[in-house]
Amino acid sequence: MENIIEIKQLNKTFGDVKAVQDLSFCVKEGELFAFLGVNGAGKSTTINIMCGQLAKDSGSVVINGLDLDRNVDRIKADLGVVFQNSVLDSALSVYDNLESRAALYGIRGAAFRDRLRELSDRLEFGSLLKRSVGKLSGGQRRRIDIARALLHRPKILILDEPTTGLDPQTRKNLWDVISDLRKNEGMTVFLTTHYMEEAADADYVVILDSGKTAATGTPLALKNAYVGDYLTLYGVEEGVVKGLGLNYEPVRDGFRIVVQSTAQATELILKNPDVFRDYELVKGKMDDVFLSVTGKKLTGGENK
Amino acid sequence: MSTVSILIKRNTKLFFKDKGMFFTALITPGILLVLYATFLSNVYRDGFTAGLPEEMTLSEDLIQGLVSGQLISSLLAVSCVTVAFCSNFLMVQDKANGTVKDLRISPVKSSVLSLSYYIATLLSTLLICLVATGLCLLYVVSQGWYLAATDVLLLFLDVVILVFFGTALSSVINFFLSSQGQISAVGTVISAGYGFICGAYMPISSFGEGLQKVVSLLPGTYGTSLLRNHALQGAFAEMEAQGVPVQVTDSLRELLDCRVDFFGHTVSEPMMYLILGGSVAVLVLVYILLNALKKPR
Numbered sequence: 001m002e003n004i005i006e007i008k009q010l011n012k013t014f015g016d017v018k019a020v021q022d023l024s025f026c027v028k029e030g031e032l033f034a035f036l037g038v039n040g041a042g043k044s045t046t047i048n049i050m051c052g053q054l055a056k057d058s059g060s061v062v063i064n065g066l067d068l069d070r071n072v073d074r075i076k077a078d079l080g081v082v083f084q085n086s087v088l089d090s091a092l093s094v095y096d097n098l099e100s101r102a103a104l105y106g107i108r109g110a111a112f113r114d115r116l117r118e119l120s121d122r123l124e125f126g127s128l129l130k131r132s133v134g135k136l137s138g139g140q141r142r143r144i145d146i147a148r149a150l151l152h153r154p155k156i157l158i159l160d161e162p163t164t165g166l167d168p169q170t171r172k173n174l175w176d177v178i179s180d181l182r183k184n185e186g187m188t189v190f191l192t193t194h195y196m197e198e199a200a201d202a203d204y205v206v207i208l209d210s211g212k213t214a215a216t217g218t219p220l221a222l223k224n225a226y227v228g229d230y231l232t233l234y235g236v237e238e239g240v241v242k243g244l245g246l247n248y249e250p251v252r253d254g255f256r257i258v259v260q261s262t263a264q265a266t267e268l269i270l271k272n273p274d275v276f277r278d279y280e281l282v283k284g285k286m287d288d289v290f291l292s293v294t295g296k297k298l299t300g301g302e303n304k
Numbered sequence: 305m306s307t308v309s310i311l312i313k314r315n316t317k318l319f320f321k322d323k324g325m326f327f328t329a330l331i332t333p334g335i336l337l338v339l340y341a342t343f344l345s346n347v348y349r350d351g352f353t354a355g356l357p358e359e360m361t362l363s364e365d366l367i368q369g370l371v372s373g374q375l376i377s378s379l380l381a382v383s384c385v386t387v388a389f390c391s392n393f394l395m396v397q398d399k400a401n402g403t404v405k406d407l408r409i410s411p412v413k414s415s416v417l418s419l420s421y422y423i424a425t426l427l428s429t430l431l432i433c434l435v436a437t438g439l440c441l442l443y444v445v446s447q448g449w450y451l452a453a454t455d456v457l458l459l460f461l462d463v464v465i466l467v468f469f470g471t472a473l474s475s476v477i478n479f480f481l482s483s484q485g486q487i488s489a490v491g492t493v494i495s496a497g498y499g500f501i502c503g504a505y506m507p508i509s510s511f512g513e514g515l516q517k518v519v520s521l522l523p524g525t526y527g528t529s530l531l532r533n534h535a536l537q538g539a540f541a542e543m544e545a546q547g548v549p550v551q552v553t554d555s556l557r558e559l560l561d562c563r564v565d566f567f568g569h570t571v572s573e574p575m576m577y578l579i580l581g582g583s584v585a586v587l588v589l590v591y592i593l594l595n596a597l598k599k600p601r
Binding site: 051052053055073074076077079081083085087088089091092096099100101103104105106108109148152 | 305306307310311313314317318321322401402403405406407408409410411412599
């Protein structure tokens, strides 16, 4: 797969604050890329630079083979953005909103109506076209936000915390839509999120801390590199677990042992087959990776 | 429809659907109507009759014609500017609520967005002010009609040129605003202040000499004066026809700001049009330059 986004040594300061420092990463075409960091880590600054909303101090940004410095308008046509908070006009109807946004890309008249029909079928909002955006539920509004971002058939869909504040069912529905888009249109998805289970499904992850890259890799590689596995043992006495000589903690109906890697867990199980008759092995979570890398917890939109 | 026209449609719809913005635009004319209903009407009436020779009386119709002429010229002078400001606050509101980000992530030229705000403000303000002019004229009919067809046409021309001025001025000032707080502050200053400085609440001639000189530097002053001239011209002509000495009507013209001095020189009507037209041109040029020179931070 080709790189569709290439960012090299990107720097941006606001007064004394270094918002982005020597940031470099690549995103491959068609992948789900997760960009993680607490508020103020530099995610939005980077996205704003990519979208031509902020000028960078130094570094290079190449999107779909085009240099941002020379082709900002062509790059804008390749990007669709779903903002954290809906920025559609709440007083206007869904139709009026999408009509005015489509016009920004030169999509008007019959071309607009055709694209609208296509998107309303796919995202199931045909019945909402005459409703004011302000009167829609959170999930309905999100679907319209996604439709707005897709009006001009962008190559890259940037999702800036798209599911924050949505209920679990609506979040699931949105992810079904996004997965469908990736599968059917080969769209690259650039995601920032506070929900680590969403990042766990990404093809590649970049974790930012104070404007710098703190860690990069696939979720599996990050888990292997930064956190151990959890081996939970059931139906044994505490003395037996203590006898293994490893750190453990009691959990309901059993004991949880922290092991450094899956290999260590396998070795332990093979060495003690009588002890490991009822057990489960779970890999560390992305929350643990994030905590281990940054020393900060990323939970539901707030830093802890 | 072109991109600009679709954006103009969006901006115009938003203005009329946002009851807050729409009614804020009507605050100043509303204040004026309340002042008129409570005491301004009597003040105007006394002002007209006090200057007359003792043996002379004017018909009630003629006095009402004068009073209503002064009222409608004041109303229109403030409305053309305050409505333009409130309509153009959409530009600021888009920045304050982040909508502008959604517009600017597209490849649309910044000049297209700016033009759409300008034309939408112009159309909304023209629509409201021309309807208001029509209603004002109906009111004058009910009170005492002395206007000639030329006066009516010139009155409409004054409104149109003042709307152009209000739109251009608000475009330049609103360009620098970016938050709801700033909208409230500027909205309050314009609503409360413009009625005074343009001479709508009190004639400029009643201000102190220093303030009069300052006000004569503001192009809006000449808009008020043009409206006054054309709203009162018919009534003054009738007064003169009924035998009121020209000196009396002349002093009334001065009292009611039909004549404005610029550092000792009386400004003629064509010069007033020139000043307003020139101001519009300069403000539009400044607005274009501001947009052209704006770069991402």
